[in-house]
Amino acid sequence: MLKVAIIGATGYTGRELAGILARHPHVQPTYLTSESFAGQRLSDVYPQFRSVVDVTLEKPDMDKVAECDFIFSALPHGLSVDTVPQLVSTGKKVVDLSGDFRLKDGGLYADWYGYEHNQPQLLANSVYGLPEVNRQQIKKADLVANPGCYPTSVLLALKPLLAEGVVDPQDIIVDAKSGVSGAGRSPKLPFHFPECTENFKAYKVAGHQHTPEIEQELAAVAKEQVLVTFTPHLVPMIRGILSTIYLRTSGKLSETEIWSLFEKHYGDEPFIRLLKAPALPETKFVSGSNFCDISLRLEERTGRLIVLSAIDNLMKGAASQAVQNMNLMMGWPEETGLK
Amino acid sequence: MLKVAIIGATGYTGRELAGILARHPHVQPTYLTSESFAGQRLSDVYPQFRSVVDVTLEKPDMDKVAECDFIFSALPHGLSVDTVPQLVSTGKKVVDLSGDFRLKDGGLYADWYGYEHNQPQLLANSVYGLPEVNRQQIKKADLVANPGCYPTSVLLALKPLLAEGVVDPQDIIVDAKSGVSGAGRSPKLPFHFPECTENFKAYKVAGHQHTPEIEQELAAVAKEQVLVTFTPHLVPMIRGILSTIYLRTSGKLSETEIWSLFEKHYGDEPFIRLLKAPALPETKFVSGSNFCDISLRLEERTGRLIVLSAIDNLMKGAASQAVQNMNLMMGWPEETGLK
Amino acid sequence: MLKVAIIGATGYTGRELAGILARHPHVQPTYLTSESFAGQRLSDVYPQFRSVVDVTLEKPDMDKVAECDFIFSALPHGLSVDTVPQLVSTGKKVVDLSGDFRLKDGGLYADWYGYEHNQPQLLANSVYGLPEVNRQQIKKADLVANPGCYPTSVLLALKPLLAEGVVDPQDIIVDAKSGVSGAGRSPKLPFHFPECTENFKAYKVAGHQHTPEIEQELAAVAKEQVLVTFTPHLVPMIRGILSTIYLRTSGKLSETEIWSLFEKHYGDEPFIRLLKAPALPETKFVSGSNFCDISLRLEERTGRLIVLSAIDNLMKGAASQAVQNMNLMMGWPEETGLK
Amino acid sequence: MLKVAIIGATGYTGRELAGILARHPHVQPTYLTSESFAGQRLSDVYPQFRSVVDVTLEKPDMDKVAECDFIFSALPHGLSVDTVPQLVSTGKKVVDLSGDFRLKDGGLYADWYGYEHNQPQLLANSVYGLPEVNRQQIKKADLVANPGCYPTSVLLALKPLLAEGVVDPQDIIVDAKSGVSGAGRSPKLPFHFPECTENFKAYKVAGHQHTPEIEQELAAVAKEQVLVTFTPHLVPMIRGILSTIYLRTSGKLSETEIWSLFEKHYGDEPFIRLLKAPALPETKFVSGSNFCDISLRLEERTGRLIVLSAIDNLMKGAASQAVQNMNLMMGWPEETGLK
Structure with missing residues (x-):
């Protein structure tokens, strides 16, 4: 059993990671x-x-981290940028679950995350950890930037369409809805039960930090610039993300033909499930x-394509995807410990 | 105190109506x-x-209905079309809360509601009961078709923009989210608590019957054809609708100038509240x-306008709007019993 | 319209009070x-x-308080004890919604509330504001200690039984369940949505500060010592308290005879509703x-009497009961603004 | 891999069973x-x-059942009584998750379940499947009656106390609270989301069919008659049961001494976790x-003992306990597939 470190184990993502790893056959x-x-145990x-x-929780000590065989960092963004360089310097492979090593253009951090990024080299070396897109690079990576929850739901929904060039990359609207665990475990008024339950709202309209991440990775798939309007919403439930995505097609493809593009790209993917009508995620x-469940409808009246995808924001949107990445990085079967 | 009849008083809409009317100073x-x-009382x-x-509930008897001074019909669609003609024939003013008298093109009922509409005359005579748009006609109407819940949230959000011709009427996306009471009171599996709570989904994608209602009434405001992609979603909460609407503007107006159009149209409206940034509904x-709360954001990166509106689906989306219509039809101050 | 002050208007209780008073015909x-x-408005x-x-919120200023005609204090316990004496010294009538003036034995505050009570005189003068028990004293009171939410639900359920001496006052178990708003508006981990929803638990078992309040007021009714086991639980809902109460009777009374005691005591009460079997609150x-809804069952197998009562913890358990007390103190009809 | 049959696989219990068995290393x-x-698949x-x-669902066919190596029956009570005899006659071991084979006194079924029981022989032969009490008999059983959800939570909480004779067996109050999945998957008005969420209530007060089951099994442990007042409540959450149990002790034992009785009985139990103060389940x-989590408090003021226990009603209260029983019946380690 390989030894695994989790830096920042008590947030929701760290908790999910600990649970998955406890069931994983090759690590503990x-x-x-x-x-x-x-000083407290995780079970306290x-x-x-x-x-x-x-396991008893400890203040982070790089010597002890270095005794482990694999490292997950589950710190909040803005903190990871300072800690991950130390983790990487242990020589062990690292998956970082924050947003701090996802954007290739370091200058974007000032605008979208509110801090100056000072690790251009690591930013250049990190691999964006979406297995369904970057599987081969992940296998060889030393530092994987685990994707954001919203971006995972959007990128998986759109990869076949942008890779095949069948939708307008400048006309993409993502209306996304997330459960409350996405906001983390720190108690704040908007997530206080009496405020949050029996309520629905949008937030950070036209300003969420996942927007440039979505555009960057879609552009990498499309091989051209992509422009996305992204609106996140808060659902009174613990976990889950549903993204409803509105696109323009050339108008030449039928719904069946669009599905065949998805089958071409995802036919062998173990964690993507395609739901044909009348099913919806x-x-x-x-x-x-x-799993990521994907469905779509081509609306004849307007010529618009509507793609819907659902993930568990704490799992495929964070912890289980991080383990999927670990499996790839360690050369294990990708599904190990995940089914 | 005038006497009011509610036909179909035990659905959620009927219940809300009864509660509002019990507090209304002019009726009971x-x-x-x-x-x-x-045979049972409403309170049973x-x-x-x-x-x-x-009040004890009774099987509907047109003679007794005719003894009342005002009539609300809160039957499900498909039933109202048969009953409302009888109600109208009593000579009393009627507000129908179903969808059966909202679409001016009777032929649409076969496609969107699944039945053949056989009351073309009443369809022509009915007035669409959105006071913020049709206030003067409502005052004189004998039969008011109370708007649908989703359409109310969309029409109020878009009226100033389409009336002023500042958005593309062929490029409108409405991503709407509703609480579960919108589905009515009949127990069905999708609304069974263990299935419904901790869950979020879209439904009737590209096929919801409120689509033609939205397009019809927006076209009446825009004075040209309007095309809308409308996607409803189910939120695990009892009541409330939030609509997130994506539009294309000519690109010439600033966010401030767009707000001034809303103020021009809604400055005196008692039940519309405009929420400037950073507020969101x-x-x-x-x-x-x-109330209907409305906010907006002009996204500079994409040139897209995002308008958000929130209503209570059972109130402004049904029962309290019906009472607002009654107030107009009876010549009472519009806010009577509603604040 | 008389002027009313609310000291501490932004907690949940203050908010409910503001809403009720805005609809009250005699005050604003x-x-x-x-x-x-x-500096912000309540509506911000x-x-x-x-x-x-x-209304714009202000830092408390006793001169301005004194310009009002009636004062509600909705501060947390431990703060009220310092502020209420100043409020009373304005010469205006005061309803305090905290626990700081409810316990006649000031020595209990150290044990149950964690502070030394230094206002024995006000404690002696304050009237416990449960109208169904103390109506006449409330009418003449200058300072009313508004009852706790749990005690309201318990005292109303038990008053007829203890007043009539038909249950064992030493063998009373109260298993009570409350919505989360009872914990106030300050965000804390146990009330963080993802922790709180889909969860149920007991808290402060054998140690909740409402225990001596319940025993004190039941003893006043019973005219002998009363001993209560009281266990509060947290329900994943916003508002509401249900108390399930287990009692021993002498065994001589039938369920019908017990009901007749409730009717004797509560027949004319405007806010108590008695629910006969098979109804349950x-x-x-x-x-x-x-309203407080009350039902009961006499279990023949065990000879035990089970009484159940339901209230809205923020209304009859706090704000609307405070207004009921104001109505009595001002000589207005008790139901004014409350139906 | 042994073949397992689930009769009635589409209720919530059947669904949980299928999920657990899919992860079990020895069966499928x-x-x-x-x-x-x-005709549909379980995944439809x-x-x-x-x-x-x-797996595709089929109408039950006893020949096909007989080809399996082990049988779970997850039919509703009243149906199991007719089907289980056929299952037993295949000669394979059977775990029945209904209440139909739990009560040794067949005459009780008329009163508590509303039907006449016609299988006295099977009733006599069936073993009550609570491993922490009946482990040895379960290992040899051909038909195990899997315990009810509420009884599991109560029996585990009380076994050490009644086995040791330290509480009054005639003075036991169980105030229990369950999530909505306990009511099954058939849509009914009380479990319709808008009725059920934001609500709390008791039901079947002094009349729930789990009462005689609790008394029977407690009596078997206590070796004398036991009398229980049992009140179930409905919590607006999907899963989980918390039982708050009120007892009278002889007054001679300290809280620490009571805990040592629990440790004596449960020290080696893999699925029971004892939570010392200040922890609560x-x-x-x-x-x-x-798991079943158990905590307790000895209330000095009243001399009462309060025991609290929590289980997942669909797991330890149904499906996973059934698998624990299967493990025992098949001679596998008891925790197989359950951790």
């Missing part, structure tokens, strides 16, 4: 760090782990799993 | 009908009404009220 | 204070109040109202 | 029956099973697991 969660809860912070994962169907 | 809910619960069906509205803010 | 919410939000803090209650039935 | 869910959905009924459990901590 060995070294878990927390600034706030050091999350009592569901009692007699399942009872629902977040409950992917809850707790690494 | 007098004659309440129900096929399923006749909805115990919150005990010692508030204890939330369904909780309009819950239980007749 | 005039002077609203907040330490945290001074609670946007549902836009164009309904737009549900929190939804009292949501948003000042 | 092979033959799944459904009256309503025969529960799309989360797409590419996980795609929460349903979220056991969600999706086979």
Whole structure:
């Protein structure tokens, strides 16, 4: 059993990671760090782990990190940028779950994340960890930037269409909806139960930091500039993302022909499920799993293509995708510990 | 106190109506009908009404209806089309809350509602009951077709823009989200608590019956054909609709100039609240009220205009709007009993 | 219209109070204070109040308080004890919604509330504001201690039984369940949506500060010592309390005879509804109202009496009961503004 | 891999069973029956099973059942009583998840379940499948009656106390709260989302069919008659049961001494977790697991003992406990496939 470190193990993403790794046949969660809860066991912070994962949390110590065989960093963005260089310098492979190593143009961090990025070399070397797009590079990577939750749902929904050049890359609208766990575990008024339940709203309209990440990765697939309007919404549920995406096609393809593009690209993908009409994705169907469910409708009246995708934001949108990346980086079968 | 009849009083819309009318200073809910619960009191069906509205429900009898001074019909669509002609023939003013008298082109009913409409004359005479658009006609109407919940949220959000001709009427996307009460009170699997809570999904993609209603009424405002892609979603909450609407402008107007169009059209409207940035609408803010909250963002990166509106689907989207229409039809101040 | 002050207007109780008072025919919410939000309008803090209650919040100033005709204090316990004496010294009538003036034995505050009470005189003079028990004293009171939410649900359920001496006062178990708004508006981890929804738990088992309040007031009714086991639970819903109460009777009374005691005591009460079998109280039935719904079952197998009561914790358990008390103190009909 | 049959695979219990068995190393869910959905795949009924459990559902056929190595019956009570005899006659071991073979006194079925039981022999032969109490008999059983969800939570909480004779067996109050999945998957008004969410209530007060099951099994442990007041409540959440249990002790034992009785009985139990103060059970901590979490408080003021236990009603309260029983019956390690 290889030893795995989780830096920042007590957020929701760290918790999911610990749970998945505890069931993984080749590794065990060995070294878990927390600034706030050091000295307590993970099962004190999350009592569901009692007699399942009872590892004691520690303040991060790079010597101890270096004794592990693989490292996950689950720190918030803005903190990862300072810590990940130290993790990488241990010589062990690293998956970073924050947004700090996803944008290739470091200058974007000032605008979208509010800080100056000072690690251009690592930014250049990191691999964007979406297996369905970058599988081969991930296998060889030392640092994988695990994709954001919203971008995962959007990129998987659009890859076949942009790779094949059948939709207008300048006319893409993503209306996305997420459960509340996406906002993390720190108590804040908008996520206080009486404020949050029985409520629905959009937030960060025309300004969410996942926008440039989506555009960058879609452009890499399309091999041309892509422009996206992205609107996130908050759903009164714990987990799940549904993205409803509006596109313009050339008008020459039928719905059946569009489906065949998806089958061409995703026919062998273990974690993508294509739902033909009348089926539609629902977040409950992917809850707790690494699946991404995708469906689509070509609206004849308007000529618009509507693609819908659902993931579990904490799983395929974070922790289980990180493990999928680890499997690739370690040369294990991609589905190990994920089904 | 005038006597008011509610035909179909035990659905969620009928229940809301009864509650509002019980607080209205000029009327009282007098004659309440129900096929399923006749013989019981409304407060047996909805115990919150005990010692508030204890009227006994009756099977509908047109002679008794005719003894009332005003009639609301809250039957499901497909049933109203048969009953409303009888109600109108009593000579009393009628507000019908179903979709059966909203579409001016009767032929659309076969496609979108699944039945042949056989009342062309009433269809021609009915007035679409959106006070912010049709206030003067409503005052004189004998039969008002109360707008659908989704259409109300969309039409109020778009009226100033289409009336002023500043957005492309062929490029409108409405991504709408509704609480579960919109599906009515009949128990069905998709609305069974364990299926419905902790879940989010789209439904009737590219096929919801409110689409032609939205296009018809927007066209009436725009004075040209309008084409809308409309996607409804189900939110795990009881009440509320949020519509996120994506538009193309000519590119010449600033966000401030667009707001001034809204102020021009809505400056005196008692039930429309304009939320300037950074505020955004939330369904909780309009819950239980007749308000429609509207906000917007002009996205410079893409040139797209995003308009968001929130209503309570059972109130401004149904019952309280029906009372607003009654107030107009009876010559009372429009806000009577609604604030 | 009399002027009313709310000290601490931005908690959930203050918000409910503002809403009720805005609809009250004899008063208007005039002077609203907040330490945290001074300078903003109440409708900035609670946007549902836009164009309904737009009063600007101020830091508390006793001169301005004194210009009002009636004062509600909605501060947290531990703060009220310092502020209420100043409020009372204005010479205006005061309703305090905290627990700081409810316990007649000031020594209990150290044990149950964690502070030393230094206002024995006000404690002696304050009247416990449960109208169904203390109506006459409330009418003459200068300072009313508005009852706690749990105690309201328990005292109303038990008053007839203890007043008539038909249950064992030493063998009372109260298993109570409350919505999350009872914990207030400050964001804390246990009330963070992803922690709180889809979860159920007990808290403060054998140690909740409402225990001595319940025992004190039941003893006043019973005219002998009362001993209560009280266990509160947290329900993943916004509002509502259901108390399930287990009692021992002498065994001589039938269920019908027990009901007749309730009718004797509550026959004329405007806000108590007695639900005969097979009906049972549900929190939804009292949501948003000042009602307390009560039902009971005599279990023949065990000889135990089970009484169930439901209230809205923010209404009859706080704000609307405070207004009921104001109505009594001002000599207005008790139901004014509450139905 | 042994072949397993699930009779009635499309209820919530059947669904959970299928999921657990799909992960079990020694068996596979092979033959799944459904009256309503025969011809569809399980993954059509529960799309989360797409590419996980795609078995096609069939109408039950005893010849095909007989080809399996082990049988679970997940039919509703009242139907199992007719089907289980046929299942047993195949000669294969059977776990029945209904209530139809739990009560040793067949005469009780008329009163509590509303039908006349006609299988006295099977009733006599069946073993009550609570491993923590009946482990040895379960290993040898041909027919195991899997315990009810509420009884599981109560029996595990009370076994050490009644086995040791330290509480009054005639003075036991169980106030239990369950998530909505306990009511099954058939849509009914009380479980319709808008009725059920934001609501809390008791039901079947003094009349729930789990009462005699609890009393029977507690009596078997106590070796004397036991009398229980049992009140179930409905919590607006999908899964989980919390039981709050009120007892009288002799007054001689300290809280520490009581805990040592629990450790004596449960020290080696793999699925029981004892939570010392200040910890308390929460349903979220056991969600999706086979654990039962137990805590207790001795209330000095009243001399009462309060025991709290939490389980997942669909897991330890149904499906995973059934698999725990299968493991015992097949001679496999008890935790196989359950951790």
